[in-house]
Amino acid sequence: MSGLAHYLEDEGIPTTLLALVRKHVEEIKPPRALVVPFELGRPIGAPNEPDFQRRVLRDCLELLEKGSGPVLKDFPDSPPGADAQPDGWACPVNFSTPIEDVSDQDILEQALLQEIALLKPWYEESKQVRDGRTNFGISGKEPGEIQSFLADLVINREGAASPIEGKPLALAFKQMADDIRYYYMESAIARPDQRVTDVEIGNWLWGETTLGKVLIEIRNWAMESKDPGFKAFAPTAMVPSHQRHRTIHG
DSSP states (O other): OHHHHHHHHHTTOOOOEEESOHHHHHHHOOSEEEEOOOOTTOTTOSTTOHHHHHHHHHHHHHGGGSOSSOEEEEOOOOOOOOOOOTTOOOOSSOOOOOOSOOOOHHHHHHHHHHHHHHHHHHHHHHHHHTTTOOSTTTTOOOHHHHHHHHHHHHHHGGGSOOSSTTSOHHHHHHHHHHHHHHHHHHHHTOOTTOOOOHHHHHHHHHHHSHHHHHHHHHHHHHTTOOOHHHHHHHHHHSSOGGGGGGSSOO
């Protein structure tokens, strides 16, 4: 978007944009950009917070009052969290302790498949609550297929085969990893009587599930991978910023 902004400005069209990664806009120098401290995929902050989202958009649009720039402004506030639960939020499913040793592919795959089996009723409940809407499905793969692929990828790394025809391994991983994270998170928030913050559900997914352990292990080796796809995704697109303390590279 930063490059497109330069093109539009050259044609006489003023531009402003929301930036989730400060380094990118510092290097490309778009005419106007509001840097926001939110997760990738949430450029206007927390969902279901219209007043906060309007503030973000208003701050971004106000940059159009500035000259040709480059103008770079930081949005000052983190997204609002949900109201705290009296006893804290808890996933409706009680998992076993996550596997620490991820060196046995068969054991790892069985643990991942067990998590899917436990989550399935809650995923279906979540879909029903939201009138059938779900973010799961971009990869075209079933949950069990994704879990089997992730177990293979942990062990065989770049030597694993891409399970999506015509897509490089890293891109197939990204789509399938996003899919399975949506599956877990939608299952975990199925109970309508509870609200949960990004950090709370992140602490559960990345700290209390075998899937979280697996995705962290993949990110650990991907940070040092020579594969250009994994190398591009690893720094910011594999693990959210508030969970990177669990990884080797932070």
